[in-house]
Amino acid sequence: MVPGSRSRSVMALALVFAAAALPLTAEAREPRLPGQAPNLYGMPGAINMPTATAFADGTLAFTLNLAPDRLRANVAFQLHPRVTAAFRYTGVRLDGAPTYFDRAFDIHVLLAEESRFTPALAVGLRDFIGTGIDSSEYVVATKTLTPELQVSAGIGWGQMATRGGFANPLGGGFRTRPGGFTGQGGVLETDRFFRGDAAVFGAVSYQATPRLRLVAEYSSETRDAMVRAARAGGAIGADDGRARGIPLSFGAQYAVSDSAQVSAYLLQGRDVGVQFSLTLDPRRTPQRAQHPAPLPVSIRDVHAQAAAAQAGAGGWVTASAEAHRAALARADGTMLPLPAAARDPLAEVFREQGLRLRAAQIGGTLAGQGAPDIVLVRFSNTAHDVHARAEGRAARILAAAMPPSVETFVLVHAMGGVDIASRTLRRSDLEALQHSPEGGAAMRAAILSGDGTGLPALAPGVDPGAGVVAPPRLDWSIAPYLETSYFDPDQPVRIDAGLRGTLRFNLTDRSSVNMIVAGRLFGNIGAGRVISPEDRETLEDAGFAVVRSDGTRFYQRRVAIERLSYDHLGRPGENLYSRVSVGYLERAYAGVAGQLLWAPPDSNLALGLEATAVTRRDPDRLLGLGSYSTVTGHVSAYYDFGNSYNARLDVGRYLAGDYGATLTLEREFANGIRVGAYATLTNMPFSVFGEGSFDKGLYLNVPFSVFTGQPGRAQFSTTFQPITRDGGARVAVGDLYQVVREHRGAKRAATQEAFWQ
């Protein structure tokens, strides 16, 4: 995710539905509805109204619903067991007027869980930022009467009090609800919360069968009131006298699979609505990775095992970090490349197991014998969604291939010729733990992790290039691409599709020249709206530059060179990683970019330093440059709180010349699903920033393997940035942290079981 870049994704959201439909329906028993299915706002609730319930922790719920006059797409995330957040995009068409598009954020907090005698209690804000056609607040209670029957009752404000409203019970200061929005919108409208009239609502749900749930609700909203009010710019909160239909709605939710639901509704006695939803509960979904099985761990002869373990000094099983370090130190300066006759078959087995072997060395010596006792392999993981699985497979191959005297395995994750991370383990541990029910935790404890520096060196006089399976000097690929841009006021989703060619010329182990060319076959991102002349003037008068708000201009050419750069990846020291890129760095900027990262493998903290000196490219010419040049720089801190929560703070100077900070909060699951939100506040005033006031957004990253069960490392990622403006923008050149993040301690702990997969 690169904050400030244009909303883009490899695949459209719709494809998530398509790709998920098949494998996720492959259930061995009758599908069941989740404990709580999303309502028409994509949130825990009945039909339109909320209930005091929550999705299972970590659930990602995508919903799409259609009624005669509106369409809603929601993405909701259970970001904490008690907190649900959602982003929604609504298109409403009333009275033949042009479609009105609106973006909204919701938050729902379970204050108290249900007990035997007391109901669950929740409070929530719907559409609480910005213009708010659905702007409302509520408090709701839910009680489960029998396992099948659940009732809810609540009180709502705002849009949820547009039918049957009464004077606000909170008293005088809360009696009136301001309309409109503050300044440029996009900020919390706190002076509106719980203001104006209030009204009561209620709902009943009945679980008829595991697959079918019937819901009915008494609604306290008139669906069109807020839209009319927002359009008229008028005060809101009171029944506008246009309430049509009856306050009752009815619906049925049906489980197509454990994760897909379809629902139908009769809304307020007059409209029929349908909803499709995909509710991904990570805990309820079994691991379906359809990899061929790993090789069974070959067990050495007992005597060989004992001899190797004893000669290796240290314990029989579960070697200590000291023992590992001693073995590495003993082997320093003794390593020899494996002869090609042995290496090539090894490389072939690595390839079959989804790994690419780059080098294999053996060394060390058993006391009094010439037999090697350590093997080191450099490889990259090409097929496995988590590296622990790749490591387990590499270890199993070595157990099958290495002579019995070899006791220590050193597995080095390499990227090109750069060592990124290392794992040192004892073969005896592997043999002892392979069928242990607690093998995941035990093996992780028995592995020494390193950052890929300080590994045993080759014997004196050995050519470092000897025995290396070098990648081809020239490497290329061509693949179709799909790029999306969301929330253009004229067209909510714009799509470009075409072919993207990538060419890499490897200069050395660590440096290469890279070129990426995109050829658009069809699409309309280039026709997207750009900043208005008035807004541009405001921005420039305040001393800032237009840097992203006319970004669609860079999509007008049919052929674009997205990158043409010299890139160097380096390891300047222990726990340090560096990257330098020079050239055309992205569609809109060219120049120099450098990054230095400090990331000890077992620390929760990593620190980064990044600087760029860039010139804006000329959107009308393939390689031409424009006149705007600037310097950006950031200091970054990355922190992993454990239990899948992590955060990142970037402080520095942004593209438009503004200074400020970006805070990113993310939840990352072990399988690679990441859901995050970011916000950037800079010294650019809200009035200068324009619509939305400041840059913020949500992003979502889902590996395809989660849906398909097929081996692979391809990912679907997308950023929902409500408005692309110029404040808080950065050069989209890539982030070194993404190179190391999967090797870090928290990720290893979360994926320890995959070592045995």
Next chain:
Amino acid sequence: MTRATTRATTRATTRATTRATTRAMPPAAPRRRRLPGAAALAAALLLGCTAPGSEMGGGALDNLGTIIEAARADAPEPLEPVGAFPGVDPALIAGVTNPLIGVYLEDSGALATVGMPSRAGAVTTWMSGDSRTIAVLDPGIVIATRGLPVDLHAAEAGSVAHAVAQRRAASYTRDHRMLDSTYAPRILRLACELRAEADETLVINQKLRQTRRMAEACTAAPDGAVIENIYWVDVDSPIIWQSRQWLGPEVGAAFLQLLVP
């Protein structure tokens, strides 16, 4: 996508797991696997071409968010099963002298014979020609699978193995571990009762086997599901000749026969 059975099933999980083989070890040459239906659509949009031996996608640019990594799945294609089971065509395995078991997954109808055992302590891991494995603890309790639609990740089964080997009634708890989609173990704790039911003579691969039928009834926590396993144990030695063993909620039960010990 091959559907491996005559059994009617509404599920898409079928995949012939294993297959008769007496070949020497290394996994079958990888072939490209066709992706089913909608997944193929998604993959088709992503599939591109790369230079032979390309490092694209595994290389430095991967993390720059600029490359679509092709969904290149070098997984072997599932193979067709051989004949009906039990009663694999005797002619087919008559001459086989290497150890061989027959495996039939009741729910999916997948069926195969599996050989190439490797021993590690009291555990034998059997591997099929299409690289699926089943690990069996002496005298024949399944403790892990790899490559099935949803695997049995690990099992603690020492108690049942001991009691079955002794052919005596017992009660104990044991557990089954599956992984959820975030690689966290889902532990199913089984509270079991094992009892001897009757002596039976089986014909397996044209040989008579005198067995005692042992029935194991387990209740699974947390969801209370009831599981029934049956083991046909040799009356004289600790060998399970035939068994029906529940592997997990998704895969269901497996029927196993020791065709060639």
